[in-house]
Structures are given as structure tokens and as C-alpha cells.
Amino acid sequence: MKRNCSSDMANVLLPRSGDLEPNPGPITKPGDLSERELHLLADFIDPSDFRKVGLALGFTEAKLSWFERDNTGILMGATYKMLCEWLKSVGHQEAREELSNKLHNINLVQLAEIVQKGKVDDHVPSMTEEEFQQVIKAVKEYSALHHCQIQADPLNSGVLFKFDEIFTNLMLMEENKRTTSKASLLYADLLKTKVNGVLPKRLLVEGEGGVGKTTLCAKIAWDWIHGAGYQKFKLVLLILLRDVSDKTIGEIIKSYLPDDIEITAMQLNKHIFSHQKDVFLVLDGLDELAGDLNNPHQIALIILNRLFKSGRVLITSRGWKSDEIRKISELRKLYAFIAVEGFSANNLSAYITKFFHPDTTPAEDLNRFISNNDVIRENMAPFPIYTVMLCIMWKDFDGERRSAMSKLQTFSQLFDEMIHFLVDHYLSKLDTSAIDVGGKMDRKRKDILRHLSDIGCIALQGLHDRKLVFTEQEFHSLPGSVDTGCQVGVLTKQTQSPSPRERRHHSHSAVSSVQFPHKLFQEYLAGMYLSSLHNSGRSEYDRLMMDIIGRASEFRELLYFTSAQQKEVGLDIITRLIASILSMEYGDVDDDFIVDVAYESQDQTVAKAVADHLLTSSSKTLVIGEEMPAHTEAGHIFIMNHRKVVSKFSKAIHTRTATSKS
Template sequence: MAERFPTSQNEIESVPTQLSGMSLQEDAADQLAQLVQHEASGTQYNVSGGQTIIGEQTNVIGDTSQAQSSTQGPQQRSSSVNFNLEECQAELKQYYIDEMGKVNLLPWVPDAVADMESIFVDLELVKQESNFRSSEGVKRLESNEDLISLKTVQGQRVNRVIVLGDAGSGKSTMAANIAYRWAGLTEDSQSPLSKFKLVFLISLHEIQDNKVSLVDLIFQLILPEDSQVSKEGLKSYITSNAKDVLLLIDGMDEDSCGILKVRSNEITKALHNRKLRSCCVILTTRPHRIGELGEHLRHYTQVKLSGFSLENIFKYIKMFFKEDTDKNDTLIQKLKQGPHILALAAIPVLLLMICLLWEGQCSLPSQKTQLYKNTLNHMWKRYKSKEGNNCPLDDEEMTDEMKSLVCKLGKVALYGIDRENEQVVFSEREFGIEIFNLGCQVGIITRERLRARMTVKESVTFLYKSFQDFCAGMYLAELLDSNQSEFDKVLRNLYVQRDDEYMLHSPYILDFCCGIQPRTSHILFKQTLSHSLECPALQGSVINISVHLSNIFESQLSYAELVSLCDNTDIRLGIKSVSYREVPYLLYLLKLSLESSSRHDGFILSKLVAIQIEIGNEPWLPTLLEFTPNLNMLDIFLGKKLDGNFSTTSQ
């Protein structure tokens, strides 16, 4: 829960290069296993010049780009297996047009659909260079297609990209849009996507078998049951022409069957850069799961998905209210007046909720927790009206019946999390028939049909991952009131320790829990301080409290309550990576300071000694400096440094 700030440039640069020699050893082991396997079947091999030659196919240990240029030339390598590329392209494109061409604006309203082209708004993507903490270390991308046009410092094509985004930030929609754009390309298109002959979009939460091969998965999830494509031909083509293939792997954090833990699986090998190295792979995940790539992260260029820019927030609202200019204008004006709600609007799923609530009642909360409460109340009202019960409901508070449903759903969601996995796919049996049916009728959960091998399996997922987190957070808050020991046990399970750092499986769960039961903020903050003061390795270090800012804001703790958290304690606090999304949290602390009749040395701002900010010279920064007398490091990147009597760094 506490972590030490980097102390030197060498320390920062050494992290991603550990164990850098392992992948070559793994490749050699793979080649050896392949030799043994084919030797047993009587296949003849010639081994020469560091290459293992199998018939007409060439697999190179090391850098494949040179081998391709020397043995392949400008022509694609031939294959003895019959494969109709045009037929495969046609089947893929038809699938993407049919499945991705329509967007359900309100998933709990089946007929509320719109064309992908008419509603999609590009998200803000920021490439993080190796020197990621300076303004020169980032690059804003113009569109999703720029993800496949990235270059290394040496000018070579980047073949491994990982897109990091919080729950609801639009990762899955972005991946679907890339596949949809490829499907709609014409022969004379100048799009960067046109260089790919085949594009495969795979959602990890749909995989039911962690031993399934890539080609089998393509046939299970994408190609039609009566496909005319040869399975062996497709496998041969992908292997022989990997540079012409784009692989979109959505939801590393939603790998419910553990496929990424099976090192022998070829999908895992591709993600670990041990197979299909010239294939372009775009992987999406929530930030807290990035560490699971381990040493293989060094192969990836990291791109942060920041949600909507201010311009695109307003563009989305205009598209949503295209037939109601009054609603459009008043909502935009409302967002301009409040930084708290504007920060929420940058997250696509939350902006959808904001538009939905504004359409119905023209009022908005400032906390994320209340926004989800209001949205679920809206869904509950719709369900009740269909049942013929139009009784008025309080927009701010849930009925007991609704709370009971959410908590029962949340119990299943919460206990689906352990230190290794986070369950996102459930069975009807886990919920029980009564809760399952009610949850589906309201629209919080939904049934999916997944193909696995020759069978069709039915599974259950939450409408959005953030809905799953909200339900889990509400149940956790109920545990705090009813069963303190069980609450403590579950809370420990939500954290996973990597080295000296504690990371949350799902930060949203605790945000929601704090918004529902403010006492949770006290417990979380005290635990962080206790761990930092008791752990010898962390004693004297600056304690990073970034994760607690959203907890405090959601719980709306008072000045006196915040003073009690760290009063009479000799600690030094720091805040890492404050983006515009976290600005409202700092502004809330400043607001409490300004409203207080007297300053107290025990207030959080008085304990701050280091802040790292991802924004420019904002007008509120001088006020922040006034209330942080012990601040001795202010690091500003993606913007200009401030002048003042304090030190700044830009490592």
C-alpha cells in the first residue's frame, strides 16, 4: 500500500531490463522441443546457420526480420497447404461488419442502437517513451490507427503495443473499431490498416480452454461454423506471413481461464514475443495488471488510454443529443462549470451514464459512486415500469430491494477475485436462479453464448466491468457493517504484493466501498501508514498516497476527519502522476483547507513533500503551494515548470 519513490535515474532504468536473457533460452527450448516432436514422426530437418528448416517454412532463433529479408525477398513465402486468402478475408470482414458495425448505446435497452461510424469518437492515446517522466518522453497519437504506425528509435516498426486504460475507458470499443475499420477498407485505401491481409480480434474473457491454439480459437470465436477456410491452410499462412497479420488481444486483465499462465500456449508465446515476432500484436489491459507480463514487458511500447479529450467529450454529447440541442447545450455548460463531473466525463462509460441521466432529469452528482447509484436506479425504474409498477423512486438512494439485489450480485463478484485472477465470466449456478433472472431483467448482468470446441457454453457477465466493481464495492461496504473479520480478510485479498509495492486488483471496488461507507477511507489510509512505519525497507521513505485520493474524494471526508488520519505521526507523503482526472481530488483537499478556520499541521497537505503532476501551469497550483509548506519536490511533465522557491525535477 506504500511504495518508495525512485531515487535515481539508474534505479528507474534498471527495472524493465531484469532477466533480459531469458527469452532467447526459451526460444531455444521451443526449437529443441519442436525438433524432438517431428523427429518422432519421421519428418526430416536440416539445421544450418542458426536456422531450423522445416520443409518450406523457416523459423529463426533470434531476429526474424533479417531471415525473412534474406530468404523470402519481396514475395510472400509459399506454402504447400491449400489456403484461399480472399475467402478468409471475406469471412472475417463480414463478421466484423455484422458484429462491430452497430453499437448498443443503452445495453439494457435492446433497440437503442446506432451505427459505429455515427457514434464512435476517437479516444486520447499517449505513447510513453523510455524517458516517460519528461515532456519529451510522451507522444500523443492522432487516432487509433496510429497504434500500428509506431516506430522504434531506430525507425523500425513496433510489433508489440500494450494499451493501458481504466475500467470503462473504451479499450474494447477501440479494439472493435480497429477491426471494423479494417473490414471497411477499399482496395485503394491509404490507411495504415491496409498493409494487413488478416486481422483477428480476440477477447480473452471469451476463452474457455487455456490449451486452445490460436487457429482453433479463430474458428471458435470468429469464423462461421460453415467456414470454407482450411484450418491447416490458415495456420500455415499465419506462420509464413506473420508480418501481414494484426492480432488484437483485448482484456489481458479478463483472462478468466488462465491462458496467459500456460507458457506452452502459442497465444502466450506470441504475447511473450517468443512466436510470430513479425506479427503486429496490440494488447489491452487495465494498468494494475501490466506487471503480469513480467520481463516480457520490455518488448512492448506502452500507450496510455486517457479516455476522451475535452473536445471529444463535447463531440460525443452533441452526437448523443443530436435531436435535442437544448439538452446538448445545457449539459456542456454544466460540465464547464464543474471540474469534478468533467473529469468523470472523460471516461466513455461514465459519459454515457451522464448523458442518460441528463436526458431524464437534468441533474448530476459529482461523485462516481453516486453516478453509478443513479444509473442503477434508472435501470430499476425502467424494470419496475415494465412490471406495471410506476411508483416514484428517490434518485439519490436505492430501495431495499435494489440494494439486496446489488449486494447478492456483488458477493459473487467479490469472491471471484483472488491474488492471481479476477473472475469476469460466471455461471448461472453461481448466482442462483432467482438472483440470476432478476439481475438479467434489470440489466446488470447478461447471458452470453460462447463457442468452445464443438459445443456452445452459456456464461454470465456483468454489463460493464465497472458495474461488477460497483456491486462488489457495495457488498464489501455491507461486510464492514455486518462482519468486520470477514471484511478484513477480503480486503487483504484485494491487494497483491510485487516487490515492495502493494497493488490493487481493482481500485474501483474500494472507491465505491468508500463512497458507500466512508469509514472505509480511514481503514485503508491507516493500513498504508502502519505498513510503511512497520516495514524496515520502507521506513523513512516517502509514502505514495495516490490511490487514497479517490477514496477520500468518494467518501467526502471532512477536514477534521482528515486531520485525524495522520495527526501526531512523523511521516512524509507523496503523490504520483496527477493527471487531469485526479485534479478534482486535489481541489477537494484545497477546498477543505480554504474553508477551515485554522491550519493544522496534521492535515494531509501539510505532510506532502513530493508531487508529480502530468499537467501544465494550472491557476490553482500557486494555492496548492501555499498549503504545502513542506513540499520540496514538484515534478511537472507534459507542461511547463513553475517558477517559485522550491525545487523541481525532471528525471
């Protein structure tokens, strides 16, 4: 049902009795149109008026259709882009009056007056200090419950660690922009890091999947809640970007509040932008944000420093996505870049001790096991997510399976072991007397693995579309898969209420959302499915792989897990990556990248193909330096039969190389 914008805006925008200040003060002439005003206007303009406004601004029907297509059906985004495009074509001083006149000419009188007066959100009642204190208290309670309790064991959702029971410090490194070298950074100095002598408004914390970025964000929220840090801010707002969609800051905060706090999302939004210096935004998972930064939702504009310019913002991301910020010269100047590098050896030991507390025996045994296993110690243990997986399996494994753990070499092998462990754990809870007859147990196992591969199909499509939160309806063609995935532990399901904008344009009812416990689980199951297509759907495999190789850095972990599934797939991936280097078609693949993928395959045929490539494309002498990641070093050693290894640094590095080889 279409709404009339003029009458609708009259209902929405005219102040209620008591909303007006008794003494509004002198009337001042509004300044230039701001991006925030355009963003608010885009939200106010009714969808039925989009084309009318666009034509009045001088756009053609074809251009309006382009705006719609470019914003994937989000009409508010299309409207905002249209207004920004129009603003480029007029002088800033004349823009306000010209836009007001054009809106007046198409009978959007109320909107025209709002633009003319520069009071786009004046209709929204301001929050009182007492109301804001209510919000602060509620956000603290929400973050304490939802962000600062750690479910370290995905098999048991009923067991949650208090944050201070399990949190272990992470290694942070600050980047020198002139040399790109890194220096150790204390957590306490996180907001003291400077850019050319100035405290920056934007900090980008980078790290690989599973290295502890989300835990760092939770630590910030925890310290603010308990008065241990960040007390200069009245509000520290932790936002998981995978859950954002196109929500505004106000809508996100509103979703954190209990129902009995009758403050609107628009009031919250107005207050946050009017008190930017009081607010610290912690945005976790830029690489998990749906869509891309060209979609003009509020969060993207904050990341691009086009909104919330006076406020402090910390953003976490995997490297491939943070490169999008680095490539924008203006943002490169504004951001401080910090790397999170997981656990040091001492912190690793401390984490394991906390995990098993108060039982010291398994903690001591696992610490000893890791200290004696160079590959696990160097490659896996620094990553908190892999340490968690090692702890979970160590807790339940017997001597034989613990011995099998000592043979683990790669991330893929650890995930493979973890998935089979989850399946075995699920099967052990079933009535074995009822199913372990005539091979029923094996059939049940195969049925579960089939469901996991089916889930991988949705997982892969999600990675392609940069989507990490799904509706249960998206799995409707795979009956039983969601339930199986949740029972095994590779999926979680929760009910989400739609934002006001979603209710306005789509469904009014809450929906069940489906997620993976970590993006790496999504990537692993996607790799299972993609590998299966090599045999069962080759044309689809080729089509998908062409896109994946073109975005190789984004799909690094997916390529790891896929190449490990079977020899033929690993060799095919390596061949494609080598071809991309030789053709210089893609700039994000280098020899070390190929070595990493080959190492995950653990196949000698793949290693030989990479060695042959390296012998013809680079020096026959391999130099292992201090900056080389342990995983890449292990990969070079994996193919070293064809290369000579030297070290130009310390004896310690040379010793580590020799030990790893053995």
C-alpha cells in the same frame, strides 16, 4: 474413456488422399525444436499419456503433480510446461532426436516420427488463397456486427449506434522510455511509433477502466473493414481477451465463421502462423484475460513474444496488468507504450452531440451543465463510460433529478446514481397498480437490491480469480439473481459454443455465459457485497481485504466503490492502506493512491485520517503539478483543510485549483 495415443495419432496425423503435394521438393533437415512445435505437441499428446511421457523425460511423480496443480487442471498447459522444462535440460541440437527416441521407447511411434521429421502440423491441409479470402470476408462481417455496433444505452439492447455515428476521437499519448514523459500521438500514426528507430512488433495501449480502450480497438477494426486504414494487412483480428479462455488463434477465428465454411481451427492456426506479416492481432483487455501470463496458452505466449514473433500485435490493458510486461526487461525493450486518455473538452462536446442527434436541445443543455461543473468536467467526463452514463441519465431525468446530478463528486456517486436509475427504470415497467399497495414497491426495490448484492458475491470472486465471464450454473445458489440482473441491466447473457479442446476434455454442449456490461459494473457490485460483509461476516471481510490490499493497484476501482458504501468501511480501508505504506509490505500503494480512495469515500473522518498521515509522512506543502490526475487533485483538495496548497506551474493550474475548491 481413454484413447490410445498411437492409434489415435495415426488416425489424426496420417494425410488423407489428395493432401500431399505432387512435388514436395528436397528433404531438408529440421532445425532446433521451437516453442510453437512444443505447443502443438502438447496439444497432440493425449491426456492419458501425460504421465507416461513425463516419466520417460525423467520427471518424478511429485514434479508431474506440480505441473498439473500449477496449470489449474488444464492438462495441455501442464504438458507444454513439462516439455519446456525438459528442453532447458538438454542441448538444443540434440533435443529433437532425444525427444523422438524417448517417445519411440514408450510406443508413441507416430509422435516420435513427427518430432524426428520436424513436421508437427504437416498433417493439416494448407488453406488455399480462395479459402483465406472467404475467411477474411467472414471475419469482416463478424467484426462489423459484433465489435463495431455500439450499444450506448444499456437499458435498450434494441437500439444500436452505427460505429461512425457515435465514435469520437480519443487522446493518445506516446511514452518516451528514457524519461517516461508522454507526447501527443495522432491515431493515424499509431503504427508509425518507433522504439529506438525501429517499428516494434508489439504495442501496449494502457488506460484506466472506462477510458476508451475497447472503442479504440473497434475503431481499428472499423477502418480495416471499410478500407480507411490498416490495408497492409490481409487480416485484422480483434479479440476480446475476456472471452478467450485457453483457445488458440485458429479456434477464435473459427468461432467467428459461419457453419458453412468448412475450414478447421487447425488449418486457420497453421495459416496464421505461416503468414504472420499479413496479420494484425488486436488483443483487447489484458487485465481481463483469465489466469495469468504464466499459463502457457497460445495467447499468453504471443503476448510474451514467444510465438507470432514476426507479426504485429496491439494489446490494451489497465495499468496494473501492463506492469507485468514492463517488469520483464526483454519485453520492456520490445514494446512501444501508448496511453489512451479519453476525451478532450472538444471531443466530449462532439460525443454528447452525436449521442442526442438529431435532438440538439438536451445535448446543448448537458454540454452547458458539464462546462459549468468543474468536478464532473475534470474527473468524470473525460472517461467515455462515465459520459455515456451522464447522457443516459440526462435523457430521462427531470429537473429535480438533473439538479441532483450537479452534486455528484465521485465515480462512486455516479455509479450509485446509475444503479438506482436502472432499478427505477425497471420498476417503472412493472404494473405499478399491482405492486404499489401496502409498500409492495419498496419491498420489490429491496428485493432487487438484495439480488444485486448477491450478484456482487460472484462478481467479487471473479475479480479475485481474474475471471470476467461466468456460466449460468455458477449462479445456481442465487435463484432469480441472473434474471433480475439482466432485467435491470447489470448483467448480459449469451450462449457460447465450446472450443474443440473444451469439447474434448469437458462438455460437448453449448453453455450460457453471463457477463457484466463493463468491468466497472462488476467492480461496483463487488464493492456493494464486500462492504456488506463488514457488518454481516467480519472474518470473511478481513480475509478478503487482506488479499485485496496486497493487490491494491489491481483492485483500485473496487476499493473506490467499497470505501464509498459506508463510513466505517472507508475508514477501515484507509487504515489498512496506510499501514501497508508504513510497513513497506507492498510497493504499489503510495500517498496519492490513498488520497484517491479517501476522496471516493466523501467522509470527513476518512479525510482527517489521511491528512494526519500526510502531515507525518511527507511535506506539509502540497504541490499540484501538470502530471497530477484531476481525480487525485480533487482528492487532495478534499482534505486540504489540513494542508497548504501551492502551484509551481502556471496560473491556469492555480486557477483550476481555486475553482475546484469553491
